[in-house]
Structure formats: C-alpha cells, structure tokens
Amino acid sequence: MNSLTARRAVWYWNKNGKPGRMPFPNPPRAFEHKFVPDFQKLQQNRDAIVRSCQLRGDKQADVNKVMQLHDRWTTLDAEIQKQTTARMKSASVDEAREVKVKINALTAEHKETETELIQEASKIPNEIHPDAPESTPRLVYTSNHPISNDVVDHITLGKELDLFDLQQCASVTGDKFVYLKNEASVLELALIHWSVNFLIERGFTVVSPPDLIRQRVATACGFSPKDSDLCLTGTAEIPLTALYANRIIPDEIMPIKMVGFSHCFRMEPPSNTNKGIYRLHQFSKVEMVMICKPEESERRHQEMLEIQKEMVEQLDIPYQVLDMPVHDLGATACRKYDIEAWMPHRKGYGEITSLSNCLDYQSRRLGIKYRYESKPHEEFYAHTLNGTAVAVPRVLCAILENCQSEGKIHIPKALHPHSMGLKEIVFK
Template identity: 40%
Template sequence: MLNRNHRSVDASHVKSLYDRRLDNYNALSNLRAQRNLLSKRAKNDPEIIQQAKHIKEQIKQLETSLAATETELLQCAIQIPNDTHPDVPLGPESNARVLKTVGNVDALMGEKNACQDHVALATKLGMLDLEQAAIVSGSSFYYLQGYGAFLETALIQYAMDKAASKGFLGVITPDIVRTPIAYGCGFQPRAGESSQIYHVHAHDDDALCLAGTAEIPLAGKFATRVLEEAELPHRLVGYGRAYRAEAGGRGTETKGLYRVHQFSKVELFAVSTSEQSDAVLEEFREIQEEMFAELGLCFRVLDMPTEELGASAYRKYDIEAWMPGRKAWGEISSTSNCTDYQARRLSIRYRPTHKTDKNTLFCHTINGTAIAVPRVIIAILETFQQLDGSVKVPQVLQKWLPGQPSILSPPKHDNSSL
C-alpha cells in the first residue's frame, strides 16, 4: 500500500481491533460451551445453578463487547484501500505518467484561439437549458434537448454497440442499490469527508442509495455467487444513470456539463481470475482508445499515481480529451483493475477447474468508462465547432441521429428557452 491518499487509516489500530475481536469471540465460545455443560448437570444443584447464572452474565457482557468491537472494526477496516501495482507512479496527480497522446493540440487551437466553450455552442444550437433545470432541480442539473438529447442517445448506442461487437453482454442496470453494495465496491466516504452518495429514504429498513456509476450494480450482479473458472472472464457493458451529490468546488469546472449531479454513462465491467485481470485492463484501455479515436477526439492516456487511485483501484488509467473551449485537458474516461478488493467484500468467488488446496478463490474485478455522456459532448462540441457556430458530427455517430446529419447548425428560430 504505497503512498495512498488515505491518511485517516491506522492499520495498527485495525490490527488491535481484530485481535480484540478474536479474543472476545474465543472467550465467548468457551463460556457458551461451559454453560451448555453446566445445563446438563444443573438439575437442582444450587451451586451449579449459581455458576450458570454467573456465566450467563459474563456471556451477556462479552456479547455486548464483541458487537461493539465488530462495529468499530468494520468501520475502520472498510476505510483501508487496495494495494497498488508496483509500476504505478508515486505521489499526486502531477506525477501521472503520459503513456500516449492521440491528435494534435496545436492544430485544434490554430485558428480557434478565441473559440467558444460548450455552453455557448450548445445554447446557440438549442441543445442545452441550464436556467430551467436550476429552477426545477437546482444547480449542476441540466436539460439536453433537440439534438442535444439525440446526441446523448447516439453516444449510448454507439458505445453499447461497440462493446457488444467485442463480445460484451449488454445490461441495463438499476439506478437504486443497497448501500452495502456501494460500500462493498469501495464507494464509502472517507473519514472526515462529505459523502458523494444520494441516500434514498425507503419505507422499510433497507439502506438504499442512488448508484454513482453503473460499476456498482454490475459488480452487485455477481455478489455472493460462485462461478466456474472456465466461464471467466465475464465481460459486461452496462448503461445506467450516475448520481453524484458533490459536483465539485467553485470555479470553471462547475460551469455547464463538466461537473454535474446526474448523467448517463456506459460502463465496461469484467469478472476474471487473478491471472487474467491485468490483460483485461489493457483490453478495456484499447477499446476506450479505439472509441475516442473513431470519434475524432484529441486525447491522452495517463497512468495515474498513487494519490489519485480510488479505494478499490490497484491500477488506473485515465483518458483526457483536449477541450479547446476550456483550453485544458479534461478527463473523459478511466479504467481500473480492482483485483480482489471488491470481490472479497461482495463474496464473488470462482471454483478452480483443477483442484487446489482451496475449493474456491476470490475473483478479480475490472471496470472502465466507455462513455460518460456530458464530458464527451463537451469534447465533441468544442473540437468540431466551426467559425459560424455550427458543429460537425463525428461520422460514427451520424447513423444514430435523426436525419443522419453531418453538421449541426443553430436553428433559424430560437427555441432554446422552451
């Protein structure tokens, strides 16, 4: 566990809680055994009855102590992040290693040094309504309309079709999940930090929340299951809505679609053996690169450093697109190998084809963003904008749009406020 950004985790305290829990459990087991033995001998013997009452009190105290220790142990242990790959760069985001750059930033910025950002472009094209969304839902929400709505569905269909052509099973995921499933995937808030999770107040005792990514219900699809090694890896592509309660701090990143509370997302997910997961991670990255190249975006691939890894990630690649309107790189995708971190918490196992000393082993899980719709829309609008305010449509998306247009132009009659 090298240089992770989880300073609140005290591994020695977790170890002491584990030892205390084990001592309490063993002591409790011994006392219960004594109670059972005395119950067989008690009959009308006052001395034995008194011993049994004393042991009963001790058992009650130990049960209370054990429950409290297990609660504290779970709260502390769940904050412990995954290990890290030995090749991952150490330190903060600035230490990310650039593995590849596709496209030419200078060519994009050439005659567009004064280019418009996606908010100005989308508003003129009648694709975006932020004002009414703020009235209806609050800040960091939005309406996509007209070709904005169809551009979203086109990106979803393109990504789902691309993954399906490579053997992925298409899945539409539930947006509401049990909170323990989300925590099992590593999405619990860190100590002292506000939660990004929207909690749902149900009528029963179930703790429910809105999924922050389709990765959560896709992982949950395998929870408590025992798979056969010959079946692995399982590859899924899931579409769902992502909900993030904290959409970021103040500044330019909160403008428009870059950081929002709700968005559509197509997610790649796999369950594999430990020997397969590194190769699956590279496979996911290749699919992502293929899609963004076909969309015609200028992008770069980063090997993210230790302080930028989420709790579950053993290794993570980010893909950033150049966004001319922002004059900056912006993250549009990532892919992570979570090894057995999520599988242990969700009890996802497989049965080895050839017998080993263990009947079952924990699987590895791998996830990757195929399309995070709002940010890819930003990259498309700002990359393919023309001097007259129109925007070229990437060829691979045209067949998914009504009329199959090659260019989107501002409407003759402004209906953007409708």
C-alpha cells in the same frame, strides 16, 4: 454442460446479434453480506498497507488497531474453544454451570470485538500498484490529433443553435442540470447506441441497471452515500458489479464482461472552471464492468484501456492517457487510468473516462466468488474492474469543440449509423 448448469442458463446476445446460451451462477440471495477481510495479507504486507494509507491521505484507517483487534479476537476464539472442551469434561453440574457463565461472557466479548474489528478493517483502503505514481499523473500516451483553440466553444454553440438549455432547467430542477435539445439530444442517443454496440461486438453483455440502489450496496462498492435506505447511484459500476453479489461464478464463464447505460447523479462542488455541460449533477453514461480471476486482472485492465483508446480514436478528438497518482485513486482502486480530451473552452485537457482495477476490494464486501469445477468445495474471491465507455456531456463538449471546420461541426463517422442521418451541424 451438465443438466444443472443447463437449467441455470440464460439467453444473451452474441457479437453477431443472434441469441446464444451462457451458463449463469447460482440464484442470488438477499444482499446481507458480512465483509471478510484478508487478515493474512494484512499481516504480511502491513508496512505497505500503512504506507498506502499515508499516501492516500487516509486518516481514518488504523492498520495497527485492526491487527490488535484481530489478535484479541483470535485469543477470545481460542479461549471459547478451550472452555467449551472443559465444560464437556466437567465433573459436576455446578462446575458445568460455572464454565457456561464464562463461555457466555467470552462469547459476548468475542462478538463485540468482531463487530469493531470488521468496522475498523472496512476503513482500510485498497493496496497500491507498485507502478502507480505517488504524487503527479504520469503521461502514458498522447494522440496525434491536431489541437486548436480557434474554435467556437460549446457554451456559445449551445445558445446559438438551441442545443441545450441550462437556464430553464435551473428554474425547473436547479443549477447544473440540463435540457439537451435538437442535435445534442440526437448525439446523446447516437453515442449511447454506438458505444453499447461497440462493446457487444467485443464480448460484453448488455445490462440495463437500476438508478436506485440500497445504501449498503453502495458502501460495499466503496462509496459513501448519505443516510438513506435507497439512494441514487453515481455510476452504473455499482449496480452492475452488485449483479453478482453473493454469487459463486463457475470459472468456465469468466471473465464476466458487462456494459450498461444509466443516469448518474453527483454532488459536484461549484467551480469557475466547470462551465457549460462539462460537469453536471445528472448525466447519461455508458459503463464497462469486468469480473475476472485475480491472475488476470492486470492484463484485463490493459485490455479495457485499449478498448477506451480505440473508442476515443473513433470520435476524432485529441486526447491523452494518464496513469493517476495515489491520492486520486480513492479507497477502492489499486491503479487507475484517466483519458483526457482536449477542451478548448477549458484551454486544456479534461477527463472523459476513468478506468480502475479494484482487485478484491469490492468482491470481499459484496461476496463475489468463483469456483473451479474440479474443486467444487473451494471458493475464491474474484477481482473487479470498471471503466467509462462514454460520459455523454463531456464527450459532447469534446465533439462540438474539436470537430469544427468551415463553419460546420462534423459528426464523427463512427456515429453516422446511429445519428438518424445527422452528419454535420452548420453554425455559420
């Protein structure tokens, strides 16, 4: 490590719980990054990207318009260079003034075209992984845990055991907010501490992100917040990924692996199937984010999926893994896996985690690059991935309903070191 890198080092926790040193990227600048589209890829893969827009049902993106604007922008750029050269060779002052007027007009049009080009290009969604299903989810894996519907649902348990209070919270805050109480509150803390510790042991660095973010940061990550300079974040993915906005990461410290706990805020539509605490406007969640080199992102995606499966296995709940179809990817993801747990109160499976590979969609909008020490003058856009570690209310539903026997709720053994002595909840 050279002296400059050493001065940029920060302390972090390693898997043994001891402080270590890790080189850090260059100091950040204020986030004002202009999206840089990959026009070469857009030109080469035009048909595939048009099909991506069609399969996603995206009616705003217009690939042909973007390429027409890019052609116009390129033509104007070349004409400006030509007129600038002509001005330098002008035979008289009057001729030079005439050329300058042309240059000013061309420059104004060039700037307007560039603004429209970036605006239209930013509407184009990510490309689609060739193995992603087009219409319906593909079942990838089903656990061998036994499934039972002969249980007491979490809504009844919450009322009888005073585990949470939706009614009082509705009068204090509004519908779809909750007070977690007693054993449910203890389990929330246990799930957070267990999951963060689990990921630290696997090389993730723990980060406590803010719950408020600037609108332009959320937009750069592929979200569409309402008009406001500051907005509540719907997931820790946004501030965690933006921690490296406008930064150039030394290749030797990649991949960047982060785990963060935050409160998430969602505008959820009303639904008769989402009763109890399964879907809330505010909830606690632990999130994983990884920033890696492009050639590694598919392998890292599978690595993160195996981590999620291992975590759900330790919670002793039945689950299945789905490869999600194109219309469920949103604009940012190239491919997405969901893990669904068996939810007796829903009489079916319900999503508890998702895991997305966003390729360079976010990094081009946030300005996240990396650089090789051997090539200090070349910079490359990184790939970003994000996935749920624990969405607390949904995992609580799954534990309360799936871990019942003999009138007791048996707390998963993985949580015992973190549950303040709570190992079971008696309800009969």
